[in-house]
Each structure stands twice: as structure tokens, then as C-alpha cells.
Amino acid sequence: MEIRPPVADDCEAMAALAVQCQADPALHVPYLGSDAESIAADIRAVDQWTDTSMVAVDRDRLVGWLVAEIDHEMGRLWWLGPFVASDRVGSETGPAGADTWHEVADRLYAATRAVVSSAVDEEEACGDERSAAIAAWAARHGFEPDPASVLLRRERSVAATDPRVRPMATGDEATIEALHTAAFPGTHTTADALVASTEPRLVIDVGGRVVGYVACEHQSDGSGYIDFLAVEPGHRGQGLGRALVDHACHDLFAAGASYAHLTVREDNPAARALYASLGFVEERLARPYRIGFRLP
Ligand SMILES: CC(C)(COP(=O)(O)OP(=O)(O)OC[C@H]1O[C@@H](n2cnc3c(N)ncnc32)[C@H](O)[C@@H]1OP(=O)(O)O)[C@@H](O)C(=O)NCCC(=O)NCCS
Structure with a gap:
């Protein structure tokens, strides 16, 4: 599996993958909608998005992505993702020979964080309260949980x-x-x-x-x-x-x-x-x- 910066043409495949994740509370990221069109629009709305993102590609298949939406004036970023294909979830090893959800998500975070300026020292991620995967990913990278919000x-x-x-x-x-x-x-x-x-x-x-x-x-x-x-x-x-x-x-x-x-x-x-x-x-x-x- 390769972690690389996305090209503009990856946007549709990224949105398609996110649609699958958004339908599953265990993988849902509340910052984005649930349909491909709005997810693609939200990715493209991120300033210079291909410079502050990474995708995971496994044998030509896009299996994960993470985008940092940055406000340089505030010195703060919001993570859109991680989105990792659901066939990476559920067992220690995932599908035969493949990396697990956690490995893919961790590699995406490390690679994306490395291309974002260290002057941006405030970070926020968000997951459905039922997502143990996102909670564990956040904890591994030093995030602290804050009080939850209800979506109405x-x-x-x-x-x-x-x-x-x-x-x-x-x-x-x-x-x-x-x-x-x-x-x-x-x-x-x-x-x-x-x-x-x-x-x-x-x-x-x-x-x-x-x-x-x-x-x-x-x-x-x-x-x-x-x-x-x-x-x-x-x-x-x-x-x-x-x-x-x-x-x-x-x-x-x-x-x-x-x-x-x-x-x-x-x-x-x-x-x-x-x-x-x-x-x-x-x-x-x-x-x-x-x-x-x-x-x-
Ligand atoms: C939330 C806020 C905007 C409510 O404004 P408000 O003008 O006091 O609210 P209203 O008088 O229109 O109240 C409408 C209903 O809200 C509920 N409500 C309002 N204040 C309440 C309180 N302190 N405790 C319990 N219920 C309350 C009641 O159901 C009330 O209906 P009722 O008067 O018929 O019982 C106000 O408390 C506020 O500015 N809070 C700080 C900012 C904030 O929290 N914003 C919301 C972020 S999402």
C-alpha cells in the first residue's frame, strides 16, 4: 500500500469511499455529509486541498484518505477523515495481506501532519460517538476528547x-x-x-x-x-x-x-x-x- 498526496482527479474516488464510511456509525465523521456530491464539493472547498491531504492506494484501489482544512490565521486545522475502507475493519489483520484500518489511518495522519506547517499547532478531529475506531485513532495521536455535540x-x-x-x-x-x-x-x-x-x-x-x-x-x-x-x-x-x-x-x-x-x-x-x-x-x-x- 502506498501513501501519497492526492491529485485533483482522486476527488471522486475519495468521495465514493467516504459515502461508504459515512453510512456506518463506526466510521462516520460528522463534519461531512453522506452523499458523494456534497463530500466532493466539501473536499474541493478546502483551500489548496491537494497540498494538505494524503490518500492510501492499494493495488490501484483508493482505500483511505485524510484532508487537513487549515485556518492559518487561527493556527488551527480540522481533520476531514480519516476515511479508510471498511474491509480494513474487524480483524487484527484485515483482509489477507492488507493493512488494518488503524495502520492505514495512522500512516495517513503521520504523512499529512508532516506536510502541514508546525505553526499550525491546534487540531480538531471529530467522530460519531459510536466510533471506537476514530476515538482510538485520536487517542494514539495525542488528541483529547471534549464534550460531545448533538446533531439536530x-x-x-x-x-x-x-x-x-x-x-x-x-x-x-x-x-x-x-x-x-x-x-x-x-x-x-x-x-x-x-x-x-x-x-x-x-x-x-x-x-x-x-x-x-x-x-x-x-x-x-x-x-x-x-x-x-x-x-x-x-x-x-x-x-x-x-x-x-x-x-x-x-x-x-x-x-x-x-x-x-x-x-x-x-x-x-x-x-x-x-x-x-x-x-x-x-x-x-x-x-x-x-x-x-x-x-x-
Ligand atoms: C440558548 C439561548 C439562545 C436561548 O435563548 P432564549 O431567548 O433565552 O430562549 P427562549 O426564551 O426563546 O426559550 C425558548 C425555549 O427554550 C427553552 N429554554 C430556554 N432557556 C432555558 C433554560 N435556561 N433552561 C431550560 N430551558 C430553556 C425552553 O423550552 C423555552 O421555552 P419556554 O419558555 O416556552 O419554556 C440563550 O440561552 C443563549 O444565548 N445562550 C448562550 C449561547 C448558546 O448556548 N447558544 C446556543 C448554541 S447552539
Whole structure:
């Protein structure tokens, strides 16, 4: 078996392999979708992806891959993968003469890490909570598990709108940045990037003052993702969070989203109760594994 950097043409075979892994909770990586088209789109969306990735090839068959998605400004990377063919799982040796899932995953990690700058010293991987393979792979490479997040999904539904909710406008930036930084210190999107994005950002205005925001994203598989939501502490418990999420869902579905989804920390009962009250259904538990940073 050979570990080598991918070429652009490997993308389809990589996506096809990932589709098989994504269907199996024991191999599922929650950062990516489950269909070949969206996985290929997400691989290609990684800046210079062929320079920060490795594939495992066994007698002309692509049997594994790992991509590092890097934010150089933050000095942090996210691992998309490892994806290793499921026939490598299950026995000590895998198929006759072949490397096991763990050997392939470890070699992919070592080879990919070696081509990524050492200045990038924060790393995050993620696996379905049921994946003992990904947990063991992460532990072998020094990752620490952090609290899991629940993946929630809401199917197409008639969602309400609220006159206090409106798109972010010029002049809202500082308030949104302050809310975001206070609610999500150290998260993957900085306050600057949040307000600079062209993705939907809604705010709720109470008596002429913005006291909450919700940030959404149209994803490559046609779904709508709710990325961040926060209400100022003094205004919580008054239905403002619910109004923001409901309005966001309304807008996402109106723009053609096939379904709405989000992740929420397992240990955030307030937000989980809010999403449950809006009909979001729990899909899976995603466990992040981190090196060099933790999220509070
Ligand atoms: C989560 C958050 C946005 C909720 O905003 P909010 O305006 O207080 O929520 P709402 O008043 O609209 O509450 C809607 C429902 O959520 C649930 N809920 C809200 N706060 C709750 C709490 N402290 N405990 C239990 N349930 C709670 C209730 O089911 C509530 O419905 P009810 O009032 O009919 O019982 C707010 O607590 C917040 O900004 N938290 C910090 C950031 C965060 O955790 N964001 C979510 C990340 S995914």
C-alpha cells in the first residue's frame, strides 16, 4: 500500500469511499455529509486541498484518505477523515495481506501532519460517538476528547416569522461581535469573519436595540445549517431565541433548503430544550477530539 498526496482527479474516488464510511456509525465523521456530491464539493472547498491531504492506494484501489482544512490565521486545522475502507475493519489483520484500518489511518495522519506547517499547532478531529475506531485513532495521536455535540435536524415545516427579527444591517456589527465573542470564545469563526460573511445573519431588535443574533449557512448538500445563536443574558427566557431560530428556519426553507440542521453541545440544556420545542430531532452524537486547545 502506498501513501501519497492526492491529485485533483482522486476527488471522486475519495468521495465514493467516504459515502461508504459515512453510512456506518463506526466510521462516520460528522463534519461531512453522506452523499458523494456534497463530500466532493466539501473536499474541493478546502483551500489548496491537494497540498494538505494524503490518500492510501492499494493495488490501484483508493482505500483511505485524510484532508487537513487549515485556518492559518487561527493556527488551527480540522481533520476531514480519516476515511479508510471498511474491509480494513474487524480483524487484527484485515483482509489477507492488507493493512488494518488503524495502520492505514495512522500512516495517513503521520504523512499529512508532516506536510502541514508546525505553526499550525491546534487540531480538531471529530467522530460519531459510536466510533471506537476514530476515538482510538485520536487517542494514539495525542488528541483529547471534549464534550460531545448533538446533531439536530428539522424537516421542512411552516415556520413563523417575528417582526422584531431582521437581517443584520450596517451598524449592527459591533453588537453582534460582542454577543458572539461572549457566547462562543475560541470557536471556529471569529467575530470579524462572522459579520464579514455573505451567509444569512439575522438579529432581533427589542426597543431599538439588537439583543440577539443567529448565523446560518447554505451548505453544499442543499441543507440549511444554523451555525450560531445567542441572546444577551439580560434578555433570555423571553422567547427571543425561539423567535430567531424560527425565523432563520423560515428563511432557509424559503430559500430552498432541503432541511435545517445544527449542532448543540450535549451539556447545554437551555438550547437543547429550545430546539426540541421547535421540533428538531436528534440524529447523532458527535465527539470532538482536540490538540492544543479546548473550548470552554
Ligand atoms: C440558548 C439561548 C439562545 C436561548 O435563548 P432564549 O431567548 O433565552 O430562549 P427562549 O426564551 O426563546 O426559550 C425558548 C425555549 O427554550 C427553552 N429554554 C430556554 N432557556 C432555558 C433554560 N435556561 N433552561 C431550560 N430551558 C430553556 C425552553 O423550552 C423555552 O421555552 P419556554 O419558555 O416556552 O419554556 C440563550 O440561552 C443563549 O444565548 N445562550 C448562550 C449561547 C448558546 O448556548 N447558544 C446556543 C448554541 S447552539
